[in-house]
Amino acid sequence: MKQTKLSVAIKATLLGASIVLAPASFAVDKELLDILKANGAITEDQYTELSMSNMMNKQNKPSDEMLKKMAWAGKIKVKGDLRLRNENRSTTNGVSDKGRQRYRARIGVYADITKNVKGGIRLATGDSEGPTSTNETINDRFDRDDVWVDLAYINWEALNGLELIGGKFKQPWEQVSGGMVWDSDLNPEGGALRYTTALGGVDIITTAGVLLMDDGGSSKDDDSTVNFGQIATKFKLAGAKTKLGVSVFDYSLSDELQYNLTNSVDTTDFLGKGNDSTEYQLTEVFGETNLDLGLPVKLYGHYVKNNDADGINSGEDTAWLLGVGTKMGKWKASYDYREVELNSVFAAFNDSDFADGYTDSEGSRWKLSYEINKNFSVGTTYLDTEMGKLTSKGEGDVDTWQIDLVAKF
Incomplete structure (x- = not known):
């Protein structure tokens, strides 16, 4: 490269x-x-x-x-990117209308420490919007902006195909586009292992680990964690590249966090937008296939169920997404539709752009981008969403339009 x-x-x-x-x-x-x-x-x-x-x-x-x-x-790489964004949002309920200019800047240093050990440190912008955004809103009278540690990890390939990852790292599991469970800007913290092997022309990827959301102190009862496991496969079938997978994300929330969620106490970064359940064990099934129909066409889908949803809205426990994407020359386009019930996903971590991050929502996402050259592109995203009556904001439309200019170096 x-x-x-x-x-x-x-x-x-x-x-x-x-x-x-x-x-x-x-x-x-x-x-x-x-x-x-x-x-x-x-x-x-x-x-x-x-x-x-x-x-x-x-x-x-x-x-x-x-x-x-x-x-x-020769073993050190420096990579970064800068995104300029104009965003406009119009709503018919209590979610605020917004017209704002934002930027995201990230730069990282990555090294092959030894033959089988890699490490990386990345810094990124971001204001006080929690773990799902690295955007900096231009609204502070030219003040200097904050920079945060966005990645800090070690990846050790202890055996052939077996990776042990620790620190603050990129999401180690396989997934499809949409961010229905995990926003793409979120980088978890904790430890994970990932094992990749091939069997009869099929790549099998197994991932498992423990993520630490909040260390409550000396007592484990005060910790908030996510235990996860996933098995995914990649293979070719009738000339089509296909990916299938199933995952389980088991959340263990401290008593304090459960109280905050059920009483809408905004004293924690983990307060979800819309959730009122205190229990979350998410099982997801996802798939993606890439076809050649004269143009490359990608079809993808995602289904999630919260097996442990509790409270008066315990039945609001499923989410699904269907999407399609294509590429023609320097143009890329995609569309997906999703329906996310109130307690189907942990709302503090899901796509923060779709319905402003609220669950009990549904709607469409349209994306279009053009590659001006290899490292410079322009794109736009339109989110046409509806929020249900179960959230604190009530029923209403939330429409968001973003225009992005992206440079990579």
């Missing part, structure tokens, strides 16, 4: 420091040059120049210690 100017500059600095410390006439090992070129640490011209120098100065090969220092530069 071609590296950005920022990434190359940082790697070149590390490489240059190693060269400065070496004898003036040293030769660079060809295998090392191939690694640095493949990782984008040096350009094609630099590769050619150093290769020629290598041929002329074989007798002055650098020490193993020097080679290790230089190779380290």
